[in-house]
Amino acid sequence: MGANYGHFTSEETKRKISLANKGRVHSEQSKKNMSAGRIGMKLSEETKRKMSISHRGFKHSAEAKEKISKAQSREKNHGWKGGIRKSTGGILVLCPDHPFANCQGYVYQHRLVMEAHIGRTLLQSEVVHHINGNKFDNRIENLMLFSSNPEHLTYHRLCRSGLVPCSGKTDV
Secondary structure, three states: OOOOOOOOOOOHHHHHHHHHHHHOOOOHHHHHHHHHHHOOOOOOOOHHHHHHHOOOOOOOOOOOHHHHHOOOOOHHHOOOOOOOEOOOEEEEOOOOOOOOOOOOEEHHHHHHHHHHHHHOOOOOOOEEEEOOOOOOOHHHHHHHEEEHHHHHHHHHHHHHHHHOOOOOOOOO
């Protein structure tokens, strides 16, 4: 167990204990014990004010920000997954030279698959539809190309009315 920093410890004793513990490496178990004791702990307004002041005003220089950014970018980042991301709209692939890449350099994989299949870059107005409704299934046999979004929406209306045979989601 750690030292008792309660009401009965003098300021001088607290200072001595603090100096004695400087540079001490804590085991994982002792770290858990220390943090567990603080869970739900209420801080006085004075303590909150002091903490706020101690953290105020620290800013990295432009050079430091650049260095940190480069040190954690792409391949060097612990979360790097080879330039592939999942989003609600499907799988995004890093392709910074693509004419319709987003501001971070990513393009939807289903658009790249369709472009490779038809042998040209898709127009921005063209829409790639997933036949089975699964936006993560980018097999060419599961993709349909529409020349515009109104044409794509018309297809969904026809599916809902039963005039066109459909599989997957039609609630676009």
